Amino acid sequence: MTDTDYKQVNGIALAYLGDAAYEVxxxxxxxxxxxxxxxKLHHIATHYVSxxxxxxxxxxxxxxQLLSETEWDYFKRGRNANSHTxxxxxxxxxxxxxxxxExxxxxLKLSGQTDRLSELAAWCIEQVEAGRTEDNDNK
Structure with missing residues (x-):
């Protein structure tokens, strides 16, 4: 996909792809x-993907301070998207x-930044396994 193409994709479509990419x-x-x-796989996976x-x-x-300004922009595109679910x-x-x-x-997947995607996924796995993500919903 060209540079311009992925820049035009809406946040929900990016999240759809990102959900699958991260899950892999x-x-x-x-x-x-x-x-x-x-x-067992499904039960444990939910600790990472919920x-x-x-x-x-x-x-x-x-x-x-892990993300670049551009990465935060794409996060915000997804967060602010009007989802029908x-x-x-x-x-x-x-x-x-x-x-x-997501x-x-x-x-990251669509723009071909596979090294960065792998780096963030590995970081996420580390954080979950270190227990840093447990019940932060009440912050």
Whole structure:
């Protein structure tokens, strides 16, 4: 995709792609850790990919000053997008922040920044495993 093409993609479409791109990293990580039973894989994956976990990761990205200005712009495009779906088991704010997280991942995937996407996914996995994302919904 050309530079101009991905710049025109709306936040919800970026989040759609980003959700899948990030999930692949998580699934690969879990399988490489030796997990193979589908129900166990799904249960543990939710610790990484839930709206609450993703919103907590965004807080940590801000705290650690991890993202560039452009990356924050794409996060905001997703967060501020008018979605026709609603939050399930979480607040609307948490859902919107997680949509921004996914839009950021989608932007990195679509713009061909696979090294940066891999770097952020690895960082996210580290944060979840260090317990830094547990129940940050009440901040």
């Amino acid at each position: 990293y998580i699934r690969q990580h879990l399988i490489q850790d030796g997990l193979t039973k589908p129900t 709206a609450k976990a993703q919103a907590a990761l965004v807080d940590l990205m801000k705290e650690d 609603h939050a399930k088991n979480t607040s609307v704010l948490t859902y919107r922040i997680s949509t921004g997280f 839009a950021l991942m989608g932007y």
